[in-house]
Amino acid sequence: MHTMDEIVQQMASQGLRITDQRRSLAKLFVESPGYIAPKEVYDYMGKSYSGLSFDTVYRNLRIMEELGVLEQVVFEDGVKFKLHCRENDHHHHLICLQCGKTYPITHCPMDQTLVPDQFQVVKHKFEVFGYCKSCMQEEQTADL
Structure with missing residues (x-):
């Protein structure tokens, strides 16, 4: 939307x-x-x-x-x-801590998570935080 x-x-x-x-x-x-x-x-x-x-x-x-x-x-x-992003399929994000830009992760780590029989997963979230290429370049330029 x-x-x-x-x-x-x-x-x-x-x-x-x-x-x-x-x-x-x-x-x-x-x-x-x-x-x-x-x-x-x-x-x-x-x-x-x-x-x-x-x-x-x-x-x-x-x-x-x-x-x-x-x-x-x-x-x-x-x-x-x-x-909310327009992606209709289930996915997660890489998120830049500097500018907030997001990149989709199309593989869900829950597929490889061993869940004990005595636990029922009802929802999950998975985000990875770091810096996008533009923000890393800005940081490197500022350091000069």
């Missing part, structure tokens, strides 16, 4: 009321290429909607994640969200 209309349609199809705040939230993620921390979302939304609580922002982020509109990743400095 990459357009604001697609995101709004997805929310409406699940019975959510489409408010100006939810439209603004959808617009923010459509226009942001990388991951965004809930606090950054709250600060952005607070500029237009005085009295908006952090809990309301976070609840809407979680709802959008549950609907498959957003992806949530836990970084060392906390949880961040980004627009």
